[in-house]
Amino acid sequence: MPLLELDNFVSGYGDAVVIDGMNLAINEHEGLSVLGRNGVGKTTLMLSIMGHARHVGGSLRWNGDDLGHVPAYRRARLGLGWVPQERDIFPSLTVEENLLVAGRSGRFDLEAIYRLFPRLRQRRSNMGGKLSGGEQQMLAIGRTLMTNPKLLLLDEPFEGLAPVIVEELEETLQRLRREEGFATIIVEQRAEDALRLSDRAIVLDRGRVVLEGSSQELLADFGRVQEWIAV
Numbered sequence: 001m002p003l004l005e006l007d008n009f010v011s012g013y014g015d016a017v018v019i020d021g022m023n024l025a026i027n028e029h030e031g032l033s034v035l036g037r038n039g040v041g042k043t044t045l046m047l048s049i050m051g052h053a054r055h056v057g058g059s060l061r062w063n064g065d066d067l068g069h070v071p072a073y074r075r076a077r078l079g080l081g082w083v084p085q086e087r088d089i090f091p092s093l094t095v096e097e098n099l100l101v102a103g104r105s106g107r108f109d110l111e112a113i114y115r116l117f118p119r120l121r122q123r124r125s126n127m128g129g130k131l132s133g134g135e136q137q138m139l140a141i142g143r144t145l146m147t148n149p150k151l152l153l154l155d156e157p158f159e160g161l162a163p164v165i166v167e168e169l170e171e172t173l174q175r176l177r178r179e180e181g182f183a184t185i186i187v188e189q190r191a192e193d194a195l196r197l198s199d200r201a202i203v204l205d206r207g208r209v210v211l212e213g214s215s216q217e218l219l220a221d222f223g224r225v226q227e228w229i230a231v
């Protein structure tokens with residue numbers, strides 16, 4: 001049974017439909033990239049999975065259970081770990097406090113996060129608002145890992161970061177997948193980076209899947225992806 005399954009799923013905001021009949025299944029340990037131009041609905045898909053957009057039709061299942069009427073805060077408790085594009089770090093809490101407020105018992109505790117991101121250990125007493133963009137992103141990921149999720153949803157984790165930091169983060173995300181077996185969904189403008197981090201990808205246009213395939217396949221035939229994502 002898939003970990004997460006969308007069946008003819010429709011969602012949006014108010015009267016506006018953004019995700020328009022999506023079929024998608026993600027298995028445990030699987031990595032999926034969600035690609036597409038600005039405004040095609042990538043973030044809305046993540047927000048819908050987390051319960052922050054209006055569910056209009058179709059179904060959304062988690063481990064086979066219908067999530068349709070489950071409020072957002074309970075979805076996080078069920079093992080859906082969301083790392084928002086805005087990162088949402090508490091600026092007046094320290095790095096360590098930012099991590100501890102999210103903590104729930106499980107494999108990932110403070111020590112595990114500091115092993116994964118040694119830079120956060122060095123910065124443990126710094127205020128969240130005083131971190132560089134890369135450190136903020138590490139903290140955002142670390143904080144979500146503290147909830148011990150089964151599925152990690154990352155919205156443009158590399159946005160605005162220097163290439164050397166992107167490389168460091170990519171390595172860490174690879175390790176997480178390989179060693180910890182996380183299922184991940186990654187929304188990214190940098191399509192090639194995302195494809196290298198995933199098993200499979202979908203390309204969206206106007207709230208629908210217009211292209212899908214294994215990441216290897218799509219990397220080998222990247223021109224087809226670019227037809228849909230080039231601006």
Ligand SMILES: Nc1ncnc2c1ncn2[C@@H]1O[C@H](COP(=O)(O)OP(=O)(O)OP(=O)(O)O)[C@@H](O)[C@H]1O
Pocket residue numbers: 013016018036037038039040041042043044045
């Ligand atoms: N809170 C909202 N209320 C109403 N419409 C919204 C809201 N957020 C997004 N939209 C609209 O939904 C559509 C899809 O936006 P979404 O942010 O999901 O796209 P995206 O593919 O993630 O783009 P980006 O790469 O710019 O983040 C857009 O037309 C956008 O204007």
